[in-house]
Amino acid sequence: ETGVTQSPTHLIKTRGQQVTLRCSSQSGHNTVSWYQQALGQGPQFIFQYYREEENGRGNFPPRFSGLQFPNYSSELNVNALELDDSALYLCASSRSNREQFFGPGTRLTVL
Amino acid sequence: KQEVTQIPAALSVPEGENLVLNCSFTDSAIYNLQWFRQDPGKGLTSLLLIQSSQREQTSGRLNASLDKSSGRSTLYIAASQPGDSATYLCAVPQLKGGSEKLVFGKGMKLTVNP
Numbered sequence: 001e002t003g004v005t006q007s008p009t010h011l012i013k014t015r016g017q018q019v020t021l022r023c024s025s026q027s028g029h030n031t032v033s034w035y036q037q038a039l040g041q042g043p044q045f046i047f048q049y050y051r052e053e054e055n056g057r058g059n060f061p062p063r064f065s066g067l068q069f070p071n072y073s074s075e076l077n078v079n080a081l082e083l084d085d086s087a088l089y090l091c092a093s094s095r096s097n098r099e100q101f102f103g104p105g106t107r108l109t110v111l
Numbered sequence: 112k113q114e115v116t117q118i119p120a121a122l123s124v125p126e127g128e129n130l131v132l133n134c135s136f137t138d139s140a141i142y143n144l145q146w147f148r149q150d151p152g153k154g155l156t157s158l159l160l161i162q163s164s165q166r167e168q169t170s171g172r173l174n175a176s177l178d179k180s181s182g183r184s185t186l187y188i189a190a191s192q193p194g195d196s197a198t199y200l201c202a203v204p205q206l207k208g209g210s211e212k213l214v215f216g217k218g219m220k221l222t223v224n225p
Binding site: 042 | 211
């Protein structure tokens with residue numbers, strides 16, 4: 001059974017650019033959640049996708065958007081990058097609202 | 112609004128000590144609580160998940176307890192080793208619309224010195 005994978009591992013962007021992060025969910029999981037973890041903080045919920053629909057969102061502006069595909073993999077898109085967007089972005093997959101399994105994360109640095 | 116607190120933020124101990132990590136939450140209407148380990152710059156590894164119907168959950172040298180009424184959980188690490196050095200986070204689920212999000216504490220950074 002393949003676990004949750006994320007790509008890329010690291011990414012460096014400049015302010016104002018756009019970025020796309022990718023997540024492949026664990027086999028058999030139909031739900032993907034995205035979290036942002038700033039340095040020294042706990043992860044903060046961005047949004048969740050279930051069967052290709054967004055079904056919950058945290059306190060993040062609309063420039064944070066996402067997609068879920070028929071194979072349940074997912075993308076997180078961030079437009080108009082700001083310095084404060086520098087963080088570790090974590091993806092978690094689950095079967096409906098059950099235990100979430102996390103990927104290794106993508107480290108985004110915005111200069 | 113659910114808030115999760117972990118105190119202290121950091122702990123440094125000599126190898127071999129038995130440790131207790133604390134986690135508190137404000138809303139006791141939870142159905143489980145999860146403890147994670149995070150190595151620097153890495154993702155989260157689930158250590159233990161305790162259902163609200165359970166009082167304790169054990170895995171190897173780790174034992175987690177949950178007291179919903181007092182809004183507390185503890186993670187006990189027996190005979191600590193340098194390899195246990197990491198940040199430990201606790202999280203509780205919160206239903207938001209049709210989704211379940213995890214609410215995390217800020218974590219406790221543990222250093223076990225040889």
